[in-house]
Amino acid sequence: MSRLRNKLVEVTGDSLSGQLAPRVSRAFLRPFLGAGQSLAAVFAALRFVVVAAGAVGRVMAEDLARLAPAELLIVDPKSYHPDSIVTQPIRPSEIGGAKAELTARACKEISPATRVSYFTGLIQELSLPTLARFDRVVLSSDNLLAELETGQICTRLGLPLDHASVHPETMVVHVRSFSNENGDSPCPACQFSAQERELLNREVEFPCDGMPGGTVRPEVTSAPTASNPSLCGLAAKLAMTGLLRDTMGLGATPTRDCMLEYCGFTQHSVVNDLRRNPDCPCEHLRYTVMPASRPLERCSLGELAGLGGLADPLDFTVGDWCWAERGLCTRGHDQVVGRFVRAEQELVGACSRCGEPLGRQRFFLHQRLSIPCFETMGHRPLHELGAKEVEWVLARGEEAGLLFHNPVREHEQS
Numbered sequence: 001m002s003r004l005r006n007k008l009v010e011v012t013g014d015s016l017s018g019q020l021a022p023r024v025s026r027a028f029l030r031p032f033l034g035a036g037q038s039l040a041a042v043f044a045a046l047r048f049v050v051v052a053a054g055a056v057g058r059v060m061a062e063d064l065a066r067l068a069p070a071e072l073l074i075v076d077p078k079s080y081h082p083d084s085i086v087t088q089p090i091r092p093s094e095i096g097g098a099k100a101e102l103t104a105r106a107c108k109e110i111s112p113a114t115r116v117s118y119f120t121g122l123i124q125e126l127s128l129p130t131l132a133r134f135d136r137v138v139l140s141s142d143n144l145l146a147e148l149e150t151g152q153i154c155t156r157l158g159l160p161l162d163h164a165s166v167h168p169e170t171m172v173v174h175v176r177s178f179s180n181e182n183g184d185s186p187c188p189a190c191q192f193s194a195q196e197r198e199l200l201n202r203e204v205e206f207p208c209d210g211m212p213g214g215t216v217r218p219e220v221t222s223a224p225t226a227s228n229p230s231l232c233g234l235a236a237k238l239a240m241t242g243l244l245r246d247t248m249g250l251g252a253t254p255t256r257d258c259m260l261e262y263c264g265f266t267q268h269s270v271v272n273d274l275r276r277n278p279d280c281p282c283e284h285l286r287y288t289v290m291p292a293s294r295p296l297e298r299c300s301l302g303e304l305a306g307l308g309g310l311a312d313p314l315d316f317t318v319g320d321w322c323w324a325e326r327g328l329c330t331r332g333h334d335q336v337v338g339r340f341v342r343a344e345q346e347l348v349g350a351c352s353r354c355g356e357p358l359g360r361q362r363f364f365l366h367q368r369l370s371i372p373c374f375e376t377m378g379h380r381p382l383h384e385l386g387a388k389e390v391e392w393v394l395a396r397g398e399e400a401g402l403l404f405h406n407p408v409r410e411h412e413q414s
Helices: 039-043 057-065 099-110 128-132 144-157 194-202 229-248 301-307 371-377
Strands: 009-011 047-051 071-075 115-119 136-139 161-167 172-178 258-263 268-273 287-291 315-318 321-329 334-342 347-350 357-360 368-370 392-396 401-405
Touching (some): 039 229, 047 057, 057 071, 057 099, 057 229, 071 099, 099 115, 128 287, 128 392, 136 229, 144 161, 144 287, 161 229, 172 229, 229 258, 301 401, 321 347, 334 347, 334 357
Parallel strands (some): 047 136, 071 115, 136 161
Antiparallel strands (some): 009 115, 161 172, 172 258, 321 357, 392 401
8 A cells, every 4th residue: 555655646738729728717716795815816825635536526626626726636546437427527538537537637627727636546545744735625425434534534634624425316415514623523424323334334335327336445335326417516516615605704604514405306405513423433633744854764753752742642653664563484483573564564574593584473563553662662763663765654642643744845845
């Protein structure tokens, strides 16, 4: 998984040329009545992540592009199926193509001034520092696990989250907005019913095009929904309207930590508050994102904890590295390893007794370092313990988390 992280593909240029090619110009973005700020100026400074680029997400992504934001990142592991043409705003020529890439290219064509990139994978495969530089996330996934994972990321990074979904059998649209202002803010999992938690355990998906879900997780089962395109488009437009209201400070009714429900059968809409569920199974811990004073591999965990003022850390996570406590060779010799290894690394060295390959023992392989480990090696630089090319380090306490990333180089600041 570590090789996937941060491998965003940036879309450079566009496929349209000539004077008739459409272009978004920030000069054409008209102000809203009562807005104290320029719409163009506000969005020119904002960065958005779009998670899922199907029947709802593709519409939201292209609408965001028409607002000419500073940056757009499109995340989706799937491709368009032949049946996608029924519900999703795509051309027949796009069938078989990756959703993330095709949506990103469409957005770049609409707004060449916007920095657009895509990731053909799951959002949880991206490192937290990569996502921390964005300002807001919009979500329209077809499975509960993606809702939970995206919600956890937004909670930890303090990113506002807009989630649009549909229930086609009843022509109902749901638009949920989560502020993630602090640890007391609600998350998507706070709203899960007992039935939804059972479906989550089975990892059931609800694809809008009626096709089987992804191939990313072979055990996922599928429950076809085959929603109609007008309902999906309406969900996207209502979510974007709420995003605009919140971003520009428009209207008197709440725009955060609330759910808008619209029923096409009755043409009625209802807005309800969303509150944190005290029995939510997910962690509601906000992380403070900080740059280290030097490359992380040259820092010790004790140094980082002191830099962030975390007096009593509970545990540490060092990027994609795992702490190998003990190993077992092919001849059955058990011995202490005591260093970092890659999560996918099967061999952790040679046996000190017989020289045979030393394999890791899963029971003694830890992604999180506990206090006893920290007390014995917390003063040593990470590279001396085997962790090189470290992307991030997380130090967690009871009520706070510190997420460290490498110092930003000048060419990466733009």
